[in-house]
Amino acid sequence: MRAQIIGTGSYVPEKVVTNRDLEKIVETSDEWIVERTGIRERRQAAPGENTSDMALKASIRALEMASTRADELDLIIVGTISPDMPMPACAAFLAHKLGATKCFAFDLSAACAGSLFGMSIASQFIETGRAKRVLVVGVELLTRIVDWKDRNSCVLFGDAAGAMVLGPSKDEGRGVISTHLHTDGSQTGILCIPGGGMSSEARLRVILDNAATVLCCTPTYAIRLGEVAAQNKMDISRSGVKRIIVAGEPGGSIHATRRRIETLWSGASVFDHHGMTETGPVTYECPARPGVLHVMESAFYAEVIDPATGKPVPAGELVLTTLTRTGSPLLRYRTGDLVRRDLENPVCSCGRHEIALGGGVHGRVDDMVIVRGVNIYPGSIDTLFQGLPDVAEYRVHVNTKSALAELRVEVEPVETCKDTEKLAALITNTLQIALSLRVPVTIVAPGTLPRSEMKAKRWVKG
Ligand SMILES: [Zn+2]
Numbered sequence: 001m002r003a004q005i006i007g008t009g010s011y012v013p014e015k016v017v018t019n020r021d022l023e024k025i026v027e028t029s030d031e032w033i034v035e036r037t038g039i040r041e042r043r044q045a046a047p048g049e050n051t052s053d054m055a056l057k058a059s060i061r062a063l064e065m066a067s068t069r070a071d072e073l074d075l076i077i078v079g080t081i082s083p084d085m086p087m088p089a090c091a092a093f094l095a096h097k098l099g100a101t102k103c104f105a106f107d108l109s110a111a112c113a114g115s116l117f118g119m120s121i122a123s124q125f126i127e128t129g130r131a132k133r134v135l136v137v138g139v140e141l142l143t144r145i146v147d148w149k150d151r152n153s154c155v156l157f158g159d160a161a162g163a164m165v166l167g168p169s170k171d172e173g174r175g176v177i178s179t180h181l182h183t184d185g186s187q188t189g190i191l192c193i194p195g196g197g198m199s200s201e202a203r204l205r206v207i208l209d210n211a212a213t214v215l216c217c218t219p220t221y222a223i224r225l226g227e228v229a230a231q232n233k234m235d236i237s238r239s240g241v242k243r244i245i246v247a248g249e250p251g252g253s254i255h256a257t258r259r260r261i262e263t264l265w266s267g268a269s270v271f272d273h274h275g276m277t278e279t280g281p282v283t284y285e286c287p288a289r290p291g292v293l294h295v296m297e298s299a300f301y302a303e304v305i306d307p308a309t310g311k312p313v314p315a316g317e318l319v320l321t322t323l324t325r326t327g328s329p330l331l332r333y334r335t336g337d338l339v340r341r342d343l344e345n346p347v348c349s350c351g352r353h354e355i356a357l358g359g360g361v362h363g364r365v366d367d368m369v370i371v372r373g374v375n376i377y378p379g380s381i382d383t384l385f386q387g388l389p390d391v392a393e394y395r396v397h398v399n400t401k402s403a404l405a406e407l408r409v410e411v412e413p414v415e416t417c418k419d420t421e422k423l424a425a426l427i428t429n430t431l432q433i434a435l436s437l438r439v440p441v442t443i444v445a446p447g448t449l450p451r452s453e454m455k456a457k458r459w460v461k462g
Contacts, residue, residue: 002175003126003134005119007068007165009061011054012043017143017158026151033155042158044143050084051161052093055139058161059098062135066165070098074131076105077121079114079138081193082145083107094137103135113181114138115162120179122166137163145193147209153191200228204236211240215268219251219261224451226264227392237266247273250379253291253360256386272360274337279320279330283357288350292342295355299324302355303332304341307365315340317365318357338362338377367459369398371407374435378459384430390417391427393449398461408440412449 018041019030033039045054055078063070076091076098083090091105110117115138125131139161146154169175194202204225207215215222222244229236244261246252252272261270274293275281282300283293295302301321306313318337322330342348342356363379370376378396385394393412411427413420420443431439450457 001127001129002169002172002177003123003166004169004171004175005164006167007062007064007066009058009063009065009163010161011057011061012160013045013049013054015044015046016041017044019155022155025148026154028151028155037156039155042143043160045141045159049141050093051080051082051139051141052084052090052097054141054159054161055080055090055094055137055163056097058139058163059094059135059137062163062165063098066133066167068133068165068167070100071102073098073100073103073133073135075103075122075125075134076100077108077118077134077136078105079108079110079118079136080140081109081111081114082139082141090139091137100135110183113183115164116179117181119164119166119176120181123176123179126166126168132167134166135163136166137161200225201232201234204229204232204234207241208234208236208239213240214243214245215241215265216245216247218248219246219254219257219270220249222246222261222270223257223264226261227451230264236264239265241265241268244268244270245273246270247275250361250363251382251386253285253293253357254379254383254386255291255359256383258291260386274361276335276337278328278333279322279325279335282318282320282335283360285360286348286350286352286356288348289356291359292348293339293357293360294348294350294352295357297354304339307334314343318361334365336365338365338379369400369407369459369461371398371435371437374437376407376435380434381431382458384434385411388423388427388430390414390423392446393451394458395449396459398459400461407437408442410442410444410449412444412446415446 019033022028023030076095078089078091078094080090084093089105089107091107095103095105108114108118115136118136122134122136125134141159142157143159146157148154194206226236244265251257252270258270262268271285272293273281274283283295286292286294299322301323303319304313304316305311305319307317316338318335318339320330320333320335339357339361340359342358345356347353348356363377367378368375381396385391390413391411392414395410397408399406413423417423424441424443427441428439431437
């Protein structure tokens with residue numbers, strides 16, 4: 001039994017974009033485009049019109065022609081590289097909009113070949129008797145994705161949908177005879193839509209290509225991106241990034257960390273942002289004093305307590321009571337964030353009276369380790385290392401198996417570091433002065449220690 005196309009339908013948005021229209025936004029001409037592509041005009045979806053909306057209109061026409069009701073469909077395949085969203089599938093949105101309640105539905109990512117690949121899959125479901133009615137849609141909404149500055153690609157694409165309904169052929173001589181599909185995976189670099197789980201290099205390219213002006217990430221990742229750019233000879237000093245808003249881990253208010261980020265991203269200023277899922281944004285950075293965070297006292301009653309005794313202290317754990325959250329209010333919520341109140345300046349130089357936290361968040365209460373009676377916070381160790389330009393990355397091992405916890409440190413020097421023995425001695429000395437502890441330091445080869453794209457995991461306990 002062969003599969004046969006029993007209905008087709010199409011849809012194009014109303015708005016027409018001619019080659020003459022493109023001449024106004026990109027260096028091209030009607031003659032140039034027609035000669036190379038044969039294309040004279042393309043359509044553009046209206047604002048608010050989605051891929052599944054276009055697929056729906058084409059599908060209704062195809063179902064009408066096939067005299068098929070949506071609830072008779074066994075399968076819907078949507079070939080698209082520009083779905084409404086990466087997940088759920090565009091096919092799921094389409095099934096719901098059509099009222100196709102008895103089918104299964106999925107998207108197929110094969111760009112221009114989507115409809116043909118879909119037809120081949122549909123044919124096989126019909127040939128084996130597993131499906132009686134299959135809807136195959138090819139739909140793209142590319143005008144929101146194309147690079148309108150690239151004259152080689154932007155002239156090629158538009159928005160539209162085509163649909164076909166396939167069913168078993170009653171006539172032996174009719175239907176899909178065979179399909180021959182092939183994919184050449186060696187050419188993936190020719191045209192791409194970066195997104196999803198991007199590599200740091202791809203992300204940098206997107207930042208540069210789109211002339212991004214604001215970068216939001218963890219302090220660790222801002223540094224990581226800067227390092228990757230340097231390794232790949234990508235000039236981020238000429239990027240449009242002017243503001244780097246960092247959150248998610250202490251560091252945005254640590255002077256050495258900020259300086260490192262601002263050196264890597266020259267021309268950009270770092271702003272620390274501190275908040276938490278439980279409360280929302282808590283503080284904002286003082287515009288007059290970098291590294292100082294003001295508590296939004298209109299929204300929070302803030303206290304700073306000793307985590308052990310609960311007594312108020314200038315430097316300790318931040319405790320918050322929400323004043324405006326009616327849905328999920330919090331009373332004296334122990335944030336676990338370690339802060340230091342600036343009590344010397346009741347009125348900040350920016351003119352505000354709101355509580356100022358010098359140096360932002362210093363670390364987390366639960367991160368603290370006690371080594372031979374010394375309280376050590378990862379944030380303070382981070383400050384030490386960020387101040388050493390020859391250190392590319394480090395990792396602290398805390399051995400808690402013995403009765404007395406022990407520390408040892410692995411350090412990865414930057415590739416340009418000439419004397420690693422001298423660096424090891426310097427670090428040992430720095431730690432000795434700061435912690436009054438002798439901490440063994442091991443130098444490891446460049447590229448050995450893991451880098452994180454999320455929060456840094458520099459402390460290994462065990
Ligand atoms: Zn201020």
